[in-house]
Amino acid sequence: MKIKYIVCGLLLLTVGASAQTKGKVKAAPAPAGLPRPKLVVGIVIDQMRWDYLYRYYDRYQAGGFKRMLNEGFTCENTQIDYLPTETAPGHSCIYTGSVPAIHGIAANEFIIQATGKQIYCTDDSAINGVGTTSIAGKMSPRNLQATTITDQLRLATNFRSKVIGIALKDRASILPAGHTPTGAYWFDDTSGNWITSTYYTNDLPAWVKGFNEGTTLKNYLSKQWTTLYPAETYVQSTADNSPYEGKYRGETAPVFPHDLAAISRNNFYGAIRSSPFGISFTLDFARTAIENEQLGKHPETDFLAVSLSSTDYVGHQFGPNSMEVEDIYLRLDKDLAAFFSYLDAKVGKGNYTAFLTADHGAAHNPKFLMDHEMPAGYFNPIAVAKELNAMLEKKYDAKNLVLEIGSYEVNLNNPLIEEKKLNADVIKFDVINYLQKLPGVLYVVDCQKAQMAAVPEWIRTRIINGYNPEHSGSIIVILKSGFYGGAMNATGTTHGTWSPYDTHIPLLFMGWGVQHGSLNRETHMTDISATLAALLHIQVPSGCIGQPIPEVLKK
Structure with missing residues (x-):
C-alpha cells in the first residue's frame, strides 16, 4: 500500500509540474489552497x-x-x-x-x-x-x-x-x-x-x-x-x-x-x-x-x-445630453x-x-425637459431654508431654527431647540406643513415616522434605509419626478433623488x-x-x- 501511495504521489507531482510549465506560456497558475481569483x-x-x-x-x-x-x-x-x-x-x-x-x-x-x-x-x-x-x-x-x-x-x-x-x-x-x-x-x-x-x-x-x-x-x-x-x-x-x-x-x-x-x-x-x-x-x-x-x-x-x-x-457641468x-x-x-x-x-x-x-x-x-414639454422644475434649498427660518422666527422668536436643507433633508437646530425648551415635534409639523405646499414637492416625511407615512413602499423603504438618527436631517423632501435641487435655470445636472x-x-x-x-x-x-x-x-x-x-x- 505504501508503494502505491508513493507512486500516486509522484504521478501527482509530475502532473502538477507539467501544468505549471504550461501555465507559464498560457496564464499564471491559480492561487494555492481555496480556489479564488488572484x-x-x-x-x-x-x-x-x-x-x-x-x-x-x-x-x-x-x-x-x-x-x-x-x-x-x-x-x-x-x-x-x-x-x-x-x-x-x-x-x-x-x-x-x-x-x-x-x-x-x-x-x-x-x-x-x-x-x-x-x-x-x-x-x-x-x-x-x-x-x-x-x-x-x-x-x-x-x-x-x-x-x-x-x-x-x-x-x-x-x-x-x-x-x-x-x-x-x-x-x-x-x-x-x-x-x-x-x-x-x-x-x-x-x-x-x-x-x-x-x-x-x-x-x-x-x-x-x-x-x-x-x-x-x-x-x-x-x-x-x-x-x-x-x-x-x-x-x-x-x-x-x-x-x-x-x-x-x-x-x-x-x-x-x-x-x-x-x-x-x-x-x-x-x-x-x-x-x-x-x-x-x-x-x-x-x-x-x-x-x-x-x-x-x-x-x-x-x-x-x-x-x-x-x-x-x-x-455636473454639462448634463447627460451634452456632446x-x-x-x-x-x-x-x-x-x-x-x-x-x-x-x-x-x-x-x-x-x-x-x-x-x-x-x-x-x-x-430640468430646463431641457421643460423645453421639450416634459414635467420638470427646480427646488431651491437655500431660498426655501431662508423662508422657513423667517416663518419659524416669527412664530417662536428664535433665529435659525433650520440649519440647512441639504441632500433634500431638513436639519433642525437641535441644540437651540433644546436650549429654548421648544417642542421639536410641533416645529417639525410646521415645517412639513409649509413644505408640502411648495411647487415640485411630492411628499414631506418625518423620518422618525416614515414607517407610517402614506407614500409608496418603494420610496418609504429608501427613506428608512437612508435615515441615520445621528447624521441625517429629521425631515426629508421627496420631489416630483423631473425636479431637483438647484437655482432656476441652473446648467448641467445633479442627482440625489428617488427617481x-x-x-x-x-x-x-x-x-x-x-x-x-x-x-x-x-x-x-x-x-x-x-x-x-x-x-x-x-x-x-x-x-x-x-x-x-x-x-x-x-x-
Missing part, C-alpha cells in the same frame, strides 16, 4: 446612468463595455436601496452592502444632529496629510461605521491580501478601501500629487513619489480636449453650444475644443478632474500600483478598488479596453474578477468565477458585496443587508 478589481464609474451602457453601445469598441456585456454577466435592474443618492453613501453601500441607517455615511456632508456641527464624510482632524500640507490630506475612514468587503478579505487572509484604493476623489478612494487597507490614495489639487494620510502611513511609498515626480499630469494638462470622432457623428447629444451646459473658466461658450492648458493655468491642477484625461490619469496610477505592489502575484487574493470620478465632474458626456464615455470605453488588456497580460485572463458599477445616476437638466434616473445603476461582472449572462429581476446595490463574498468564500461585511446574486456565479 485579483479582484472593483470599478465604480461616478454618475453613470444605467442607460449609458446602451445609449452609446453602437460606438463602443469590443474590449471595453461590450467585452463585459458579451463575456461577463450584467444585472440590468440594479437599484440603489436608500436616499440620498450621492457619492459617499454610494461608495459606502457598494463596499459594505449596507445603507446609511447602519454604516453612518448619510451624505457627502452631513450634520451631527446632537451638536449641529457639519462634517465632511471622511474628515479626520486627528491625522495629517502625507504628500501634501493642505487639508485635503486630513482624511480617513473613521466615520464609516461598518466593515467593507475589502476589510473582510483582509480579515479572511489574516491581512496577507493586499488592498489598494484609488480615486481622484478622497471619499471614492477611502470608503471602498475600508478600515485596514494596504493603502488608499487620492488627488490633491493644491500640490498636484497623489496623496494619503497618516491614518495609513507616515510616508508615501517610493513608487507614489516617483509617479508624482513624473510628467504624467503635466502632459495631460497640456492637451486640448477635442471630440474623439467627427462632431457631426455625435447624434445622441444636443448641439455643442447648448444653454443647458456650463462653461470652463475663461471660456466664452461651452464648446469643443476645451484647452486644458488655458483652463489649468496658474497651477490649477484640479482641471484634470473635469476632463476625460482624469480617467486616463487615474488608470495610469492604478497600473503603477499593480506593478509596484505586485497585485495579483501573491498566494492570497488581492483587491484593487478604483473609482473613476471625472464622469461626475463632466456630468461632452457622450465623448467622455466613448473615451472611458477606450480606456477600459486598454486596462482590461493590461490585466490580461499582467495577471492572466481568467485569473482576475472585475466588476463595474456606479455610485448613482443623474437627472436630465430611477438617479437610482438605476449598471452592474457588470467579468472574469474568474463569473457566468456569462444577464438578469432583469430587481437586484440591489447592497447585493454587490454579498455576491463578492460568495465568490471569495468569505464573510459578508459587518453591516451587510444584501443577498448574493446566484445567477452571476459559476456553479
